[in-house]
Amino acid sequence: MLPKRVYKELNSMFRRFLWAGIDLTPKHSTIGWETVCGPYKEGGLAVRHLECTNKAANLRHIWEIISDKDTLWVSWVKKNLIKHKDFWSMNTPNEASWSWRKILEMRPLARKLSLHLVGNGYNIKFWTDHWHPLGVLEDRFPVCLQYDSILHKNASVDSCISSGAWRIPIHLVNNIPEIAYRVHEVEIDSSSDDHIVWMPSADGSFNLKDTYEYIRPVKSEVAWTSLVKYQLSIPRHSFITWVALHRGLKTKYKLFLWGVEIDPTCPLCQISAEDDYHLIFGCPYSEQVWMPLLRKIGHLRLNFFHWDFEIQWCIKHFQGNDSSANIKKLVFNAYVYHIWHERNNRVFNNGCTNPKGLVWKIVRDVNLKLAAHDLKFVDTDRNRSMASNWNCNPTFTLPKCIFCPWERPDADKVMVNTDGSLKTDVAGYGAIVRDRPGNVLAAVTGSSNPRSITLHEFQGVEAGLLLAASRGLRRISVRSDSMVVVSILNSSITPPWHTRAVYHRIKMLVSRFDHCDFRHVFRETNRAADHLASLYPTAEYHEVLPSSFAEDMKKIVFEDSVGKMYRRSIV
Structure with a gap:
């Protein structure tokens, strides 16, 4: 952890070098240093913001503590500094060293960036851990309301879980309805234990670059x-x-x-x-x-x-x-x-x-x-x-292109095409099940809170599997135009932390089929699923009858069935 005076002096030297060259002569700059430190897309020069870099590096120490990293330093800190106290709520000792004080000062930020994913709920503290969409609950609600909810200060999240589903105590519903109303946004992954993730990073583990990007000042993007x-x-x-x-x-x-x-x-x-x-x-x-x-x-x-x-x-x-x-x-x-x-x-x-x-x-x-x-x-x-x-x-x-048709399933299988869609304020997914001639057996569309395109692509796959299972189909081929999703499903790649719950549900659904394979297809041949994913219905999961298809959807299905060749440019 660098003292403020150090990175202020370093920033001053960097500024002088940028505007004056190697002689470092002080010159009046017409562009703020915050702008210079922004990424190119925000009109900056992608120079590292030293204060944010310093913070991100210090957050790594907190992550190692809360994730129980097996290092000598973490063991020493827990034995000699934290002892038997709660890391999040412990007071800063008067005799604490300067570096330990600075680490403890970063706890509020680290608490916002770390998230407990609910498995069985045994190891997550209801009031003091960050697991709920509202944040750390003890910071939002006074002690008197906590007392009236009948959940004591050290209660764990499993107090509200029964048979892998949320069962909220009536006292909590009556006294703090905000918690009860939004708790259903939290997915329970009963197939795994509770674990903590670092939200800025896709895989849930601490990453300095991702953390820096998360905490740096953000400006509007420029068009030029x-x-x-x-x-x-x-x-x-x-x-x-x-x-x-x-x-x-x-x-x-x-x-x-x-x-x-x-x-x-x-x-x-x-x-x-x-x-x-x-x-x-x-x-x-x-x-x-x-x-x-x-x-x-x-x-x-x-x-x-x-x-x-x-x-x-x-x-x-x-x-x-x-x-x-x-x-x-x-x-x-x-x-x-x-x-x-x-x-x-x-x-x-x-x-x-x-x-x-x-x-x-x-x-x-x-x-x-x-x-x-x-x-x-x-x-x-x-x-x-x-x-x-x-x-x-x-x-x-010469311009290169290929022509490709909709991929038909083998004679003993059905084809499940899936897709996800993400816009600024809305997200959705879709799936369609067809036989070898191209006849539509079932279709589904759904909406979701905007998060990431990978999540919504996974939701499309899950919807397609649910649709096929509900029709009693046993042998299916699943096609998605997301290379990322297909790669994760076909290998041991760890999915992004915010998709793990739906990923595990997909794996459980796959086990219900006699045959299920995943392959990537070009978007041009995945038009039907793409269309369904862009409907954004009010319902989270809405089956669409083939007889109710709009004319544009009917045209897509017909062109797929007759083997239309779609043109795809190749760079």
């Missing part, structure tokens, strides 16, 4: 990330563009507003005030540079627009990761960099380059970068024109 973060980027070009997109360039007009005695007139055109918007996409000089570059990358435009329009236009037209998109992004970043470089050359060196000369410099930089890479283009007229304009010799490839 792909303009500066791409495969062939020139770092110095992308950095200046990144600063410009944050409006962080120290233009003359900005310095004038800060009180610096300076002529704010743009040095490129000598007409308007020099601010970020004018300099890059508002200056007549810049227009004479930008428009020829646009023509060279295959975009013919008559007008030069303002900053916001141009940035949004570039985001739209320069998207993708292929060689053509990379060239466009190279040109955009080189343009911003050289406009700023020319501005500085005029301000500090009294130099001057005409627009044609600046275009030549930009083209030279882009060509040098392209010459260092083996480029591949899909063979189209537009891409051949692009390669010719930039004098590069790429490898041209």
Whole structure:
């Protein structure tokens, strides 16, 4: 655990290095350090936030204690520091060392990030452990209500479980109904013992990277990330563009507003005030540079627009990761960099380059970068024109695709196609059972609280198995377009902790069939299940009669049954 003064000094050194270079001269920065430390998708540079890294590293010690990790340090701490006290509620001893105090100070955060999964409930304390959707219950409800519930302070969760199901004492229902109403959101996995998981990590074990991502400050995502973060980027070009997109360039007009005695007139055109918007996409000089570059990358435009329009236009037209998109992004970043470089050359060196000369410099930089890479283009007229304009010799490839039909089951089996769906505020799953000719035997759709696509894909598999079992089918083939789910079901890979309950139920259902195999299929051939998963009914599990299918669903089923070949592009 580092003292605050240490990581503050380190942050100061990092800031000075970013803005001043190796001499570490203090300089005024126009972009906050919190922004710099954000990930690329949030407009940052993915520099580690030292305070959050420090916290995450300290949380590891708490995880090792609460998960009873078999290490010498944990054994020593439990014997000499915790002794017979409860780790979560013990007071900080007056004689505690500085490092032990800091570990104990992190308990509230660690408590929120650790979760007890309910098995038999014997080893989970009802009031003091984090197992309920409301959090740690003793923190939410006063002692008097706890007393009225008849569950004593050290009661375990098994007090509310009977035969693997929730049985809530009537006193608890009457006195604290909030607990009783939401306890059914907690799944009981009666096939395993109670265990504790670290929620930020998918597998439930502590992971420094996942913990850091969970506790770091989060900002809104920006739309322009792909303009500066791409495969062939020139770092110095992308950095200046990144600063410009944050409006962080120290233009003359900005310095004038800060009180610096300076002529704010743009040095490129000598007409308007020099601010970020004018300099890059508002200056007549810049227009004479930008428009020829646009023509060279295959975009013919008559007008030069303002900053916001141009940035949004570039985001739209320069998207993708292929060689053509990379060239466009190279040109955009080189343009911003050289406009700023020319501005500085005029301000500090009294130099001057005409627009044609600046275009030549930009083209030279882009060509040098392209010459260092083996480029591949899909063979189209537009891409051949692009390669010719930039004098590069790429490898041209033909678009690759395959055609695949819906997979029919063997004659003695039925096919169960499953899928899951996740949106911001809603999630669902679906499954459909068909015989070899493609006749629909049963179908189901359902809704769920949004969590993760893996969970909802698992829910689709479970729904399909339940549907097949309810029809007395004994030999089934299950197909999902989730490679992750199929890999987990076909191997000993540990599923994400929040899917373990449904995973165990699936394993129990599989044992009820004479034959059950899982395979991955392309999404194009899983359209029926995909459609059902996107219906989002009000019910958690809703069987759909084939006779009630809408026309679009009927069309999908018909095309599958007649063996329609679906086109799938291959990268």
